[in-house]
Amino acid sequence: MKAFLLFLLLFLASVAPTINAQTDPYPIFTSPYVFPNPASAGEEVDLVLLWNGCGGWEDPPTVQRSGSEVTVSLLYNSFCAVPTVSAEFFFSLGTFRGGDYEVIYQSQNVFGGWEPNAPEHIFFVVTPPASIPALSPLVLVLLALSTLVCGLARLTFCSSGLPMSVCAKISTSAAAAA
Numbered sequence: 001m002k003a004f005l006l007f008l009l010l011f012l013a014s015v016a017p018t019i020n021a022q023t024d025p026y027p028i029f030t031s032p033y034v035f036p037n038p039a040s041a042g043e044e045v046d047l048v049l050l051w052n053g054c055g056g057w058e059d060p061p062t063v064q065r066s067g068s069e070v071t072v073s074l075l076y077n078s079f080c081a082v083p084t085v086s087a088e089f090f091f092s093l094g095t096f097r098g099g100d101y102e103v104i105y106q107s108q109n110v111f112g113g114w115e116p117n118a119p120e121h122i123f124f125v126v127t128p129p130a131s132i133p134a135l136s137p138l139v140l141v142l143l144a145l146s147t148l149v150c151g152l153a154r155l156t157f158c159s160s161g162l163p164m165s166v167c168a169k170i171s172t173s174a175a176a177a178a
Contacts, residue, residue, distance in 0.1 A: 024078065024108075028051060028056075028076050028078045028109075029050065029052075029089070029107060030049070030050050030052065031050040032047060032049050032103070032105045033047075034047060034093070034122055035048050035090070037124040038126065039096065039124065041097050041129050042095050042096075042129070044095055045093045045094065045095065045096060045126070046092055047061075047072055047091045047103060048088055048090050050086055054078050055077055055078025056076065056077060056078075057074060058075075059075070060091065061073060061074040061091050062074075063091075063092075065094070068101045068102060069102050069104065070102070070104070071104045072093070072104070073108075074108075075107075075110050076108070076111075077111040078109050079111055096126040097126065097128070098126050098127055099125075099126055100124075100126075101123070101126065102121060102123050103122040103123075104119050105122065
């Protein structure tokens with residue numbers, strides 16, 4: 001029994017200095033992804049993280065944007081032997097203009113002096129708004145003039161003595177063609 005305790009003590013002593021130099025093997029948030037992806041310009045974009053049911057965090061993650069790069073940092077407290085029910089958490093990243101973006105998610109367990117976990121890189125696309133072609137003022141004037149000329153021609157044509165049944169047929173066939 002004494003030999004076992006001595007072995008256990010030596011084993012723990014040899015492992016103890018390396019524990020603080022490692023990253024948390026069971027981070028409370030995993031499997032990050034961006035929702036929606038692709039997103040539309042001006043639409044709210046979220047970072048979705050799967051929570052393993054252990055631990056908690058006091059402050060929401062910090063979000064820093066620089067150009068097309070978004071850095072998300074989360075500090076959490078966790079000491080968990082058996083994870084419980086998992087759930088998805090949505091953290092807002094904000095709205096974006098059209099383009100390609102990269103989220104760098106960095107987390108760290110501050111309980112026990114763990115090193116920061118390896119950063120995870122998530123890429124997403126924001127589609128720009130669809131452009132609606134505008135008509136130039138000249139085209140609008142020409143369209144208005146052509147409508148006026150066609151209307152006057154019809155009035156002149158139907159008031160020139162043609163029977164109303166012919167004008168009605170012209171109107172019906174023109175409406176059916178449109």
